[in-house]
Every structure is written in structure tokens, then in C-alpha cells.
Amino acid sequence: MATASGTIAPDKILSDMADLWVTLGKQGDGDAGVLRACSMTLIVAAEESDDPQAIGETLAALMPEHPSRAIVIRFRAGDQRSLEARVFSQCWMPFGQRRQICCEQIEITASDASLPDLPPVVLPLTVPDLPVILWCRSPRLFHLPAFSELAAIAQKVVLDSAAFGDAAAALGDMSGTVASGRSIADLSWTRLTRWRELIAQIFENRAQLAKLPMVSDILIAYRAASTPATAFYLAAWLIDGLEKIGAHARVEFRSDTGEQSGRLSLVQLSAEGSLDAIASIALADGPAAEVKTGGLVSKALLPALTDCTLMREELAIPGRDPSFERALAAAARLALS
């Protein structure tokens, strides 16, 4: 473990990491040693107030599936330029194996004022030839003027519009970023994957698919006071899908009473003048959703997803996601209309 104060020399961090591996190797059990694993560089930009333990636990849980060099940058407000760094490792012992598997973690503490100093520090710390993903956990940081230079290091920037407060503004900002050529991901879209997959699966059934062109109304309900980004995304994605087969549907958003978890609670596709919905997915309390389709009622699990689950999915897609980008543009138009 090493600490520098005031400034950071990337060479020093790299040398500290090399020492770390020597130490880990010596700690290994006889010949078993440790196995270094790395599939990407994951940069995490967080506020100083962001729970460090929660970030650490999330990264630890991500590492077995996406072994990475993690660079966690914790920002604190301030005009004085200051940077500090330390390196350490995350190791785990796979079940039934003698050998530990370890990943590197670099933690940098920076003031807002030193944000422009960061890209030249972070760039040499990224692992050559592997993707770089930047996970920005704070909307404030995303809006800092110098943030775009840090973002330019990464192939993809992961955001969570749910943290932005105003969903319409967030979708507008993100849509503008994508239009400028940058690749981004939004965890609000990732939260929808299981819902969307369930809807897609319903219409794999030919009898149900035949009814799809009749859909004229979409109802999306949520447990929040204002329409969340997930609802806009889902509406945009459904409208886009229906338009592909020549159907045009109206969308109604509904805010449900009860616990304001921000989650979706219902999506319903109906035909004009029909009492029964063509398909509906309703989430009551608990993880099991009720799926009604063609007179059948079944259950599907739609548990609330943790940051770790969401990031696991996003890290599996290091490149651009055309479906998301299309949905983002449409959701922004819908939200801002």
C-alpha cells in the first residue's frame, strides 16, 4: 500500500502495483501463488460522500465476472488542487481451488479543481489493449466542465439517470452526449432489460404476435411522483417496436400510490374497444410479477436490481448499444414534448 500527497505520479502508482503483486505472490500458498485477472479498466467517479464501503462491495462482487483494474476516483468540492492515491488488491478464492485470483484497485482522491489534472494521470494507468469503462455515479460530476476530458479516455460512460432528479432533463442531456458521438449507457435502461425481455418473450408466441398489430394503447404505471426515465424508455421502445410492424399506439403514464420506490408497477398493451388487455405485466409487492397474456396467467421474477447486477450487464457490453441509443433519442423526445 502506498500513499502520495498533493500530486500523483503514474509511474509511482504502477511501481506500487508491481510491488503489490510481488507481495501477493509471497503470501500465496506454496507453489499455488496468485492469479492475476484483468479484462478491462473500470474507472469509477464518485463523490467523496458516496459510501466507500458500498462501492467497494460492488466492485468486489463485479470482479469475479469482470476482473478489472479498478480506478476509483473520489471527488470532493474545493478550489485547491489536490490529488492522493493508494493501490491495493481485491482477491478471492474460487471454490475448490488452491489459488487466489486477484485484481488491482487504485483509489484516487481529488478535488473538483484538480479534475483537469486527472486525465494525464489516469490514461497511463489504464490497462493496454483492453476496454476502458467509466462509471460516473454522480450527476454533478457529469456536468463539471472538465469531465468530458476524463470521459474521453473511456470507450463508454455509464450513468444512472435515476440519480439526476429531473428525468426529462437527464434524457435530454444524455441524448445530446450520444448525438455528439460519445458512447454512454444509462442504468435506468438496464433496469428495463428483464421487463423488455419478458415482453419480447410474450410475443414469441405466434398467437400473441398475431394480435400485436391491434395494440392501440399502452399503459405504463410506476411508483413515483413524477414519470421516471424507465417509463419514458419503455414507452419509447414499445412505440418503436410497434411502428416497425405498422401499429401506432397512444401512451398513458400513471403514477401509483403507495411506496415511492421509483419502480415500474405495470405495463399493459391493449386494443381499441377490447376489455381484456392483449398482454400485461403487473408487479405487486415482492419480486414475482403477474404476466397475463391470451387468457393465461403466469409468474415471472422481476426483483429490484442492485448496482452490481446492473453494472454486470453493462460491463458485458463494452461497445455501443444501438437499441439503447435509438430508445434514448425517442425517450428524450417523448419526455421533452
Next chain:
Amino acid sequence: MSLENPFQDPLRFERRVPECAMVIFGANGDLTKRKLLPALYRLAYERRLDAGFAVLGISRTAMSDDEFREKMLASVKEFLEDSPFDADLWAAFAQGIFYMSGNFDDAALYPALDARLKEIEAARHTGGNVLFYLSAQPSQYIPIAQGLAKGSVGKGGSGWRRIVIEKPFGHDLASAQTLSTELHSAFEESEVYRIDHYLGKETVQNILALRFGNGIFEPLWNRRYVNHVQITAAESIGVEGRGSYYQEAGALRDMIQNHLSQVMATIAMEPSATFRPDSVRDERSKLLRSIRVMKPDEVLQNTVSGQYGPAHIGGEDVPGFRQEQGVKPDAQTDTYAAVTFFVDNWRWAGVPFYLRSGKRLPKRVSEIAVQFNSAPLAIFNGDETITAPNLMILRIQPEEGISLKFLSKRPGSGMTLRPVSMDFNYGSSFGERSPSAYETLLLDAIIGDATLYTRQDMVEASWKVVDAVQHVWDDTKFEFPNYAAGTWGPKAADEMLARRGHVWRQP
């Protein structure tokens, strides 16, 4: 023009799964309880099945739908691996589980089955798609095929019909051809899915990814660089109450004719032009047809038959095969088989492929070891490891993964080399739970992807190779038992490799 589902997102969603009903013949058997229902529940848990997916179990025992559901509930709870059980989800899934009793030889069963399927189709919107799964005794395969062939039940109207059968696919070439003829009386070959659960294992699938998804291995994958290949499927257990079945089968028929031949075909096949099922299967089939069929006088030089005797392992007396329940005291069954195959094509000419499988070996392990030629010149004098060959180990079970062994300089002033291992472990490198082989293969059958299933020409090709060995073994009286339980098989197996300057790897 047919309507396309506009909501698919291949980047994030799993493969498309059509609506269907699955009919399980032998629904009261072990396979249904231990493997099939837990795999289906798990697929439902992962939201991989259509909402109306239905299972219709058939066996001789009289039971109501509810009694069958209760039984399956207990099985799923007992045999579900790596997944929590969700009562709500089960309750909904169980609504699609049905049962009917009947004798598979009884012609009246099939019209009744047809009627029941029509009811289920109406209630569950299964679209006329039916997957028949033969989880019955192999002797029942032909009566079931004949029953399905006679009425309309085996013929799809608006939907498809497919049939999945478990090994053994016959007990020799002639019986495999007879079985195939009977199956073809009701189903096209493209509708017959011969399941080999080894091919559903992640590592076996990963062989294709490793070979054809990377540029660095394929140039080495031939007779110029590969010295020999060892394929091992070892079991530490004995016949576990299946003595009477096993003494008619033996390791050669039970393992080498199907699982290990298929693994060998996957390791040695040529790249297919596309990853379409028939392209991949064509290449597997071509490889199996290229395995040299031994002449009778070559068999005993290139094969070893073994049978375990009693032993004392870990403070416990372990019976020999002939002492197992249901086994004849003079049984000539091979509980161990090792063979040396050669592939007569340009890529592999002269490279031995050693296949071995046995019961009561020291541990349960299945792996493929590709041994490369040693460096042509030993320039690092004074180190006994300098000639240690590079090895690529593909572990199928347990702990699926890939290891590459190579030499590295030992740190220090001298030039001393030591072998090191670079490991890729499925469980740790991708923390996601790997689907079980049955989940993969059942989903493939429902989707209509036969890539990992065995085709009749492949079955016949491997029987031709195995029959040549089996005929000689049948005419030979072996001095059994010839290895003690808990050892790596008969000494003759070591000698077989030693004749070519090779040794078995100890997994």
C-alpha cells in the same frame, strides 16, 4: 409475409424460445426427477420459457395431474442446483404440468395422447409445437416410435414435432440402424435430437470457441505441432445398482462410442464454414468417418479392456465388479476401456488419440489433454524439465476450465526452467452460473438448434469404429479383474502408451 417479433434485442436478450408442449415418456423415472424437471424449472426461473409452456408426463403408474405435480415439486426442491426455489413461480409453472398413465406398447395410448395434447394446446396456446422426450428404457424406444408413427400424434399440423432420445442409440451398428429406421417412420432426421449431455457442457462448447474464435491456436492444431491427444472420462464410483444394465453395455459402448467419440470429433474436426447446426455436424461427422477402423489383428495392440476388482479404499471395503449386485460372477464386461485411435486425414495423420474411460478410478474427472511436441533443441543444459512438453488441458468436469502448461525461467541468477500453468477457470473467470448441460440442450431442442445433438451418420460412424473393437473383445476371454478399484486402470493401458513413448497424464 409472416410477422416478425419487433421486440427482440439480441445484444441483451437470450435466444428466442417458441411456445411448445413437451411430452416426457418415462416421466416417473430418475432422469425426469433428477435432471429434466429441475432444468425446466430453472429455465422458467430465468424467464426462458413461453408463459404457456406445458409438460405432459407419461408413465405406467396411475397418477392424477396434481399427484404428478407434487412429485415433481419434491424432485425440483431436492435436485435444483445453484438456484433458490420460488413458491410463487412454481405455482404458476406447475399449472402447465400434466400427466397421463399408459403402457408404451399399447396402441390405444397414442390417440389418447393426441387428444390430451389438443386440450393442452387449446388451454396453453402451445401452437401445435410438441417436443417428445424419451426418458424411457431403451427397449421402449421402438414401440414408442411405432406408436407415434401410426396416428396423427407424431405429425405436426400447424406446429413442429421433434423427438429427443437418450443414449444408447443401439448396442451396435445394426441395432442403431434399426432404431433409426423406426424413428424415421415417424420423424424426419432433422426432427430427431439424439442427446449427448457431454456436448452440452460449457467446456465442450468452449472447444469450438477456443479453436475457431482465436487465431493463435488453430495454426498449431495439427500433426506438425501436436504430439498426441488424451481424452479421459474417469468415474470414482462403481455401477451403483446398475450392474445388470452395465454388464450388457460396458465402458466401450457406454462412454467411448458416444461421449468420448463426440468430444474427440469436436477437438479434431475441421472448421465449419458457418456456425449453423448442420455445418458443425457435417464436420463432426466427417471426422468420425475419418477414424481408422481397426483390423482384427490390430485391436489387442491398440485397445485395453479392464474390469475392477475388490479393494480397500479409505478404510472401506469396495467390492469388485463381479461382486456387485446383479452382476454374473464370471462377467466379461469392460468397466474400463482404453483405445488408441488414428484419424486418417491430412491434419492428423500419425497423431495418436488416446481415449480412456473407467469406473472405480481414483477420482471423477473428465478432461482432454493436447500434448504438443517438445522444443526441437534443448539449449538449457542441466535442467531435467527442459523437455517437458507444452500441454493444453481442457477440463470438462469438475471445475470446467482450460490450462496451458509451459516452461518459464525460475527467478534467480541461473537459467533454470520450471513448468508453470496458466489457468482459465469458468467458475471464477465468469462468475455467472453456467447452465447445466440439460438446460442448454433442452432449450436447444425447443429452439430447434441441433448443433450439440448427434446425427444418425455420426452415430453410425462411431459404431463402425467401436464395433470393430467390440467384436474382437467379444471373442476374447480376458483375465478379469485386472485392476484394483481406486487405481488408474490396468497396467496394459500404460504399456499401450509406452509402446509409442507416451505416458498417461494423471489428471
